[in-house]
Amino acid sequence: MLVLSNVHAFYGNIQALKGISLEIKEKEIVTLIGSNGAGKTTTLKTIAGLLRPKTGSIQFNGEEIGNKSAPEIVKLGISLSPEGRQVFPRMTVLENLEMGAFSRKDKAEMNGSFERIYALFPRLYERKHQAAGTLSGGEQQMLAIGRALMSKPKLLMLDEPSLGLAPLLVETIFQLIREINEQGTTILLIEQNARMALMIAHRCYVLETGKIVLADDAKHLLESDAVKKAYLGE
Amino acid sequence: MLLQQMINGFTLGSAYALTAIGYTMVFGILELVNFSHGAVYMFGAFICLILITTFKINFLMAFLLSLVITGILGMLVDKICLYPLRMKNAPKVTSLISTIGVSIFLQNLVMLLWGSETKNFPMVFNLGTLNIKGFKLSYFQLVIMGTCIVLMIGLTLIIQRTKLGKAMRATAQNMEAAKLMGIHVDQVISFTFFLGAALAAVAGIMIGMYYQTVDPMMGFMTGLKAFAAAVLGGIGVLPGAVIGGLLIGVLETLAAGYIHAGYRDAIAFAILIGVLLVRPVGLLGKPVQKKV
Numbered sequence: 001m002l003v004l005s006n007v008h009a010f011y012g013n014i015q016a017l018k019g020i021s022l023e024i025k026e027k028e029i030v031t032l033i034g035s036n037g038a039g040k041t042t043t044l045k046t047i048a049g050l051l052r053p054k055t056g057s058i059q060f061n062g063e064e065i066g067n068k069s070a071p072e073i074v075k076l077g078i079s080l081s082p083e084g085r086q087v088f089p090r091m092t093v094l095e096n097l098e099m100g101a102f103s104r105k106d107k108a109e110m111n112g113s114f115e116r117i118y119a120l121f122p123r124l125y126e127r128k129h130q131a132a133g134t135l136s137g138g139e140q141q142m143l144a145i146g147r148a149l150m151s152k153p154k155l156l157m158l159d160e161p162s163l164g165l166a167p168l169l170v171e172t173i174f175q176l177i178r179e180i181n182e183q184g185t186t187i188l189l190i191e192q193n194a195r196m197a198l199m200i201a202h203r204c205y206v207l208e209t210g211k212i213v214l215a216d217d218a219k220h221l222l223e224s225d226a227v228k229k230a231y232l233g234e
Numbered sequence: 235m236l237l238q239q240m241i242n243g244f245t246l247g248s249a250y251a252l253t254a255i256g257y258t259m260v261f262g263i264l265e266l267v268n269f270s271h272g273a274v275y276m277f278g279a280f281i282c283l284i285l286i287t288t289f290k291i292n293f294l295m296a297f298l299l300s301l302v303i304t305g306i307l308g309m310l311v312d313k314i315c316l317y318p319l320r321m322k323n324a325p326k327v328t329s330l331i332s333t334i335g336v337s338i339f340l341q342n343l344v345m346l347l348w349g350s351e352t353k354n355f356p357m358v359f360n361l362g363t364l365n366i367k368g369f370k371l372s373y374f375q376l377v378i379m380g381t382c383i384v385l386m387i388g389l390t391l392i393i394q395r396t397k398l399g400k401a402m403r404a405t406a407q408n409m410e411a412a413k414l415m416g417i418h419v420d421q422v423i424s425f426t427f428f429l430g431a432a433l434a435a436v437a438g439i440m441i442g443m444y445y446q447t448v449d450p451m452m453g454f455m456t457g458l459k460a461f462a463a464a465v466l467g468g469i470g471v472l473p474g475a476v477i478g479g480l481l482i483g484v485l486e487t488l489a490a491g492y493i494h495a496g497y498r499d500a501i502a503f504a505i506l507i508g509v510l511l512v513r514p515v516g517l518l519g520k521p522v523q524k525k526v
Contacts, residue, residue, distance in 0.1 A: 048414060074415065
């Protein structure tokens with residue numbers, strides 16, 4: 001579904017990605033793990049079109065998207081729920097969700113999408129007329145994921161969905177990610193909480209300073225000594 | 235006397251408010267003070283005058299046409315002088331200086347095209363005055379205030395209700411997230427400049443008609459005062475621009491009437507300084523809060 005081959009990307013003069021190659025197949029949950037500054041967020045931003053790759057190709061369902069803008073990429077069916085949630089604080093929950101559906105023209109089907117989001121996150125329904133900035137961290141995270149789903153993405157990218165959340169809420173969020181995946185959305189996930197990520201993911205890539213150093217089934221990595229030591233804190 | 239001065243002040247303040255909206259909208263999205271806005275206001279008044287006198291177009295058509303032309307000018311200012319700087323991630327102060335340059339360019343362009351002398355703005359329609367117990371209210375003042383109210387309601391509806399308006403708010407609150415929603419932020423920015431410039435043109439034309447004169451430097455002081463109004467109300471907050479505009483208009487008229495006409499300009503800025511010392515974010519501005 002999504003294939004990155006040898007992608008290099010820069011912030012100004014600083015090289016953040018040094019030849020990333022990875023592949024995501026339909027219906028999978030793939031996770032990227034790695035320490036701070038390894039290039040996880042940059043990888044997602046590059047796929048989403050916020051950053052242009054300098055060299056290398058990004059193909060989505062056979063179409064080259066490396067040179068496309070963020071809005072065009074959303075239209076093709078890739079959606080990113082960014083790190084730190086980034087909800088629109090002075091807009092209501094409902095308006096935030098509407099913005100998520102900005103690129104869609106199928107007004108009739110949009111109600112179904114709202115219902116789907118409200119079914120996944122009943123809290124959002126209760127607070128739909130509340131300004132997003134007044135929500136708790138967990139609710140904002142739900143809103144960020146819900147908003148990203150409103151574009152009906154084929155591929156949903158989640159950047160640190162559990163960041164700053166209480167442990168119980170982290171469980172809930174991961175449960176929901178699995179549910180979204182079971183409903184047919186492919187997921188690319190970045191997580192600090194590597195253990196949780198590996199537990200719900202099918203496959204995993206390990207990044208170090210802009211390069212992929214390891215790629216394997218999530219199950220294998222959970223048991224690998226090297227990964228345990230470096231990322232699971234054992 | 236007091237009521238008379240208040241009415242005069244509200245009339246002037248309406249024009250400040252309309253102009254201040256342009257400052258505040260652009261600042262809300264780009265965090266940039268667009269100092270070309272005063273010149274755009276002047277340009278709007280000139281275009282309308284030229285359409286009426288040189289091209290002999292009837293007033294209503296000329297009025298609407300000048301809104302569109304001035305709006306497009308606003309978009310061009312962004313596309314030619316600001317967009318390239320944004321693409322290069324130039325510091326904000328570079329863009330600011332660029333807008334000052336645009337302002338000087340526009341003033342000189344108008345002088346070159348139509349001369350530097352003050353021009354007479356023809357009385358397009360004489361509506362007469364209302365006289366109640368020695369208190370005079372010209373119908374044209376009512377037209378100015380009415381137009382401002384209608385435009386502000388219209389603008390609020392656009393921003394609160396329409397898809398484009400919501401995209402404007404989203405872009406102002408978080409540009410990167412807006413891109414991720416599929417919003418073409420460059421189009422949103424263009425539209426914002428269009429809207430701001432068109433509103434400034436309305437203000438310019440009205441003031442031109444009110445005082446029956448226009449001159450190439452008329453945008454300088456009004457531009458500064460409208461900027462002061464936007465800051466006074468809390469820059470980036472739309473109702474703040476309106477309240478700031480009206481407040482400055484009324485207070486400067488009162489100062490001119492009761493203290494001395496010479497203090498007219500000084501008072502506007504004295505109020506600005508006073509308010510900012512007590513409330514640095516402006517009357518309606520809220521301190522930025524970030525949740526981690």
